[in-house]
């Protein structure tokens with residue numbers, strides 16, 4: 001049984017893919033910077049909530065890790081855009097990431113106990129999958145500045161590790177609704 | 178004869194000292210992995226773990242723990258006791274490495 005917030009992730013993906021199809025040259029470095037910062041912030045916010053609200057110790061620990069890792073990534077990204085004097089510019093993809101994050105928060109805030117854990121982890125799986133897809137299909141191919149591109153390449157393995165970690169939690173919760 | 182023996186004894190000692198001189202060996206932490214994942218060193222060597230990722234990691238074994246190593250930071254320790262030291266990252270469940278001290 002998929003909850004209503006899952007389709008919003010696909011909307012993000014489609015919009016990320018669409019922006020690279022319709023716009024002649026895909027997102028600019030300024031737009032990529034905004035997408036990266038927003039993607040990390042959305043997961044930090046969800047992680048902070050889950051750190052205190054999750055029922056299972058494993059989910060709490062995962063949430064704490066998301067806060068630690070995405071905060072660290074955003075620090076590096078912030079330092080780099082500052083150094084490169086790239087001003088993040090909001091765009092359709094960063095807006096829908098933000099919207100997807102807000103919808104997820106509204107959804108999981110209503111849930112308690114095991115239902116909260118499941119919804120949070122399900123969303124983490126979908127979110128990390130969507131971000132990895134965006135990195136591969138849109139962000140890395142379109143990044144113009146070499147250092148920005150290198151940062152995106154460098155960040156990818158941590159998103160893969162988070163995805164696998166979330167999938168592991170998901171499967172250990174079993175297949176119950 | 179006696180002085181010859183003494184000389185060779187001193188020579189052997191010096192050799193031993195040279196051999197025992199600590200080396201510094203580095204393990205990079207990059208792409209959510211320890212590189213190399215398996216490293217063999219000599220007793221007395223100092224091992225440096227250098228975090229080249231964007232996220233913090235740890236180097237954790239039952240007998241030692243680096244605690245969080247920030248991005249671009251390093252942690253090192255001298256290993257004297259021979260043996261196998263399988264270690265892991267406390268933060269990221271998939272990260273494992275092994276240090277072998279001869």
Ligand SMILES: [Cu+2]
Nearest residue numbers: 234266268269
């Ligand atoms: Cu780690």
